[in-house]
Amino acid sequence: MDWLFYIIGPILLLGIMLGFVTYAILFERKVIGWIQNRPGPNQVGPWGVFQTVADIFKLLTKEDIVPERADQTLFKIAPIITFVPAFLVLAVIPFTDRIRFADLAVGLLYYMAISSITTMGILVGSWSGNNKYALLGGMRSAAQMISYEIPLVMSVIGVVMSAHTLNLTKIVAAQNEVWFIFPQLIGFVVFLIASIAELNRTPFDLPEAESELVAGYHVEYTGFRFAFFMLTEYAYIFAMASLTTILFLGGWQAPFGWTFLPPLIWFILKFAVIVFLLFWLRGTLPRLRTDQLMEFAWKVLLPLALFNIFLTAVLKEVPWIQTFYR
């Protein structure tokens, strides 16, 4: 029966992820609507529940336009290069101690490594469309994602030092007593900010800065190719929110020993808080500028992350406190 799990499981996961993307988009629009004293989408179906379904259906039935002067092959494969890593990273994420696919020893690094492939897809997609706005968006995106990958990786080193492992399941197990958000508060903040930047979301949504670059790297994309880029964006929200939950919020572990809810529900609750936070930020904050973005990554986040590593290393040797850092 094991092999059945490995065949049906990923398909199921893909289905779950697509369902999440569908309703995350709806939820995002609803949240931003509420923030702006609007009801949000409410026309298609009761409470607007079929809005995104209708949108996806619209995108799929749209004419597929490939610009004539575009690099045809690259233009067509770029959405795939972008999307595939977004799904690949889900392989190592343990949702509970039983629902997981690959229990990789280097799970955390695997996530970071695979997610960096997406940048290439975005860069290729932006370049191949032969559009200047898209090119600018792609360049911004690549620069941003490479710059923020460094604080992102650096910020989790504190967690790795505390948990003594790169394996995500063991990292969750190490948070048995205290979630890493408390001893690793600096790391958490840096990770959260860097992950928002990695996700290209407000206030770091420069690659698709609507008011400047019209739509950023996917200006030229239509129909289902465009849908792929959107899918990637939200699949990464799914992955990143899961990762944040696992690394800092204790994964599926119940707080205060409240085990009356099953682990999966706890995971989903924590996960939902992170997702809501992302949408909430989007409804509130303006956008940074490119140079400020870079300065922020290199001058603020990176030193902070390094300081966090140093602090963790020091505190690990202090009596009594070291129990939190183990």
Next chain:
Amino acid sequence: MFGLVKGLGLTLKNMVKPRVTYKYPHEPLEMPNRFRGIQYFIPELCIVCNQCVRICPTDCITLTGKKSDDPNVKGKVIDTYEINFEICILCDLCTEVCPTEAVVMTNHYELATYSRDDLYKDMEWLSQNNTLVRKENTLHPLPKKTGAKKA
């Protein structure tokens, strides 16, 4: 950092405030009495003075008069009266100058059609557009009437 947190607090507070959206296509919008909507034309009152045609800034009104069938009535009576809503800007000047208030504004604002031809409204249509008619009309710009304020 504190400024960002304050902003976040405000947006969170707004999430529970009542919604302000009009449910427009489902519930019609109530327009105030003075709203300048599609005109209502009353042929019986028209004295074919042509003032509305002359004042119209976009020349969207055309009218013709004819001799009255009733020989007792002096002057002309209206024969055709058309407003082209492709170019009408609903500026209210025609109702302002009309000495008999034969043309008045209504609260109707739905002008969307599938054909441009439908925007060419004739006398019959305009005289049947008689719901939600504006109750008070403007102060007349003529000096003799300025004293009679209606507000």
Next chain:
Amino acid sequence: MQITSYLALAAILFSIGLYGVLSKRNAVIVLFSIELMLNAVNINLVAFSKYGLNPSVTGHIFSLFTITVAAAEAAVGIAILLALYRLRGTSNVDEYDSLKDESDLQK
């Protein structure tokens, strides 16, 4: 599985890289080819670490060092390329045959 297959694969990749270095004029492609050769070497290191005389993790460490050095090399290489491109307006290695700035020579 034999180490021979890995070594053969590495040899083939290395030779392709070598051909690229020798036959291409564009500096970017030359850089690509060099990276390919370095990767071929990495395969050897890791393969020997598993199928070698003393199976141990040392080969991994060496390949990590290689990767690090290669990354540094790529960064510096691209930087040099950009600087040269700015100076000469071309990325063909053939034309980088003068040690002096040609714009100075014209004066």
Next chain:
Amino acid sequence: MLRTEEMLLNVGPQHPSTHGVLRIVVKIDGEVIREATPVIGYLHRGTEKLAEDLNYTQIIPYTDRMDYVSAMSNNYVLVHAVETMLKLEIPERAEYLRVITLELNRIASHLVWMGTYLLDIGALSPFLYAFQDREKILDLFNELCGARLTYNYMRVGGVKWDAPNGWLQKVEQFITMMEKRMKDYHQLITGNEIFIQRTRGVGVYSQEMAIQYALSGANLRVTGLQRDLRKEHPYSIYDRFQFDVPVGRHGDLYDKYLCRMNEVEESLKIVGQALASFPEKGRVLGKVPRVLRVPEGECYVSIESPRGELGCYLVSKGKDKPWRLKFRRPSFCNLQILPVLLRGENMANLVAILGGIDIVLGEVDC
């Protein structure tokens, strides 16, 4: 920065942040703008030429369509010019109504600016909040003159309508509500570090430069020059009200924002005072001849519109139509400084600086 190929980029005429159909041809090097040329005229309707063929009453609806965000000031500047030529006396009540509507329109215009500007910067919600408040003003106008945007309210010699029953109370309620809302805006935007980062020290110009480029309105005041036509040459009854003219210190975009927000507060003050001393009774339209024949001659009047000095130059040959009508549109004049400001700036600052100038394309192209 790396030097790259220079790239020619057409920003607009269809672009989310050009606020209409402005086109800016920018030469960019990476993300740095080397040269920017605004191309205007996509919305040119020839209002000035059309006006030569229309009588004075008929021109008023055309002025609505110039600066469609604050149509009242356009209405007013035209009738003001004609009244100046005719030396008409305007009833007290009409003057009060004019001031109230002008100031409410200024608030509405600044709210639109604030919302769209924050949208340019990347924040979504202030736009919706600002439009909610503006909606209330538009509703008030709708009740007063029957339209939300193209008011056609002012008439030579007065205004078209008197305030309907209960309207003044509604304005009063609006003022108290708006004063509260201003606190919300300050909480949401004024202290926001990202907003400050984006706007502090960006798009700075000196006072001399502003005067050389004939800037007016908040664009001029932001450099520290206290010039407001409502104070300098009080038209209508502005000399009766107490208000301050907010000025900036640094001349950057953040100061522009503060300046305009303070102006909203000052406008609220003016409306409050006007409501307090609103005459009980009186006519709203003075004695005007049936056919307006402006005596031969010419005049130039200017008022402080939300965007700056809105002027109207009128030449009459004694007919019922102007011989020449010319509007000095503040948006058009303020736009002239754009190429200078954009040179050497970041691509992201383009929209910030353009938004800061606060143009309305209907007015630029006229």
Next chain:
Amino acid sequence: MTGEFFAFFILAICAIGGAVFMIHFDRVMHMALSLAFTFFAIAGLFFLLDAEFVAVIQILIYAGAVSILMLFGIMLTKHQEKEQTFTRTKLHQWLSFLFALGFLAILMSVIYLAPFTLPAGDQSLYSVNKLAEQLFKSGYVLPFELTSLLLLVALIGSIILAKKEEKE
């Protein structure tokens, strides 16, 4: 035919195919992508060799960072020219081809003549913990630290090289 051999076969074909196409394509962008594909395939080979950590680093550094760096380099320089302009003369090409082929022949003969029939190391040898232990506890600390120095120097050096001269 074991699963391992099958996987090796596929990955090897991918790697060689990517490399060959890298040489063959006539647009630099395509070349960079096919090279990235090769890097990816090589990472797969590392997985096959129980070198999980190296494989992930390979993806992170090569497929993720170096390839993107290359793409940047391509975008920042002009590459409208096609194959004709950036290969050398026919003769030069043939000579280099023969040289590479000869080199390959020698390597192959050496590889196949050598008596490599050693058993594979145990999988337990290659955990990340072992790697770290080896790296930090048996004399590789100094080289490791020196690498960081090298990276720093490379970082600063490339920034200075690529920086625009102020006089312009």
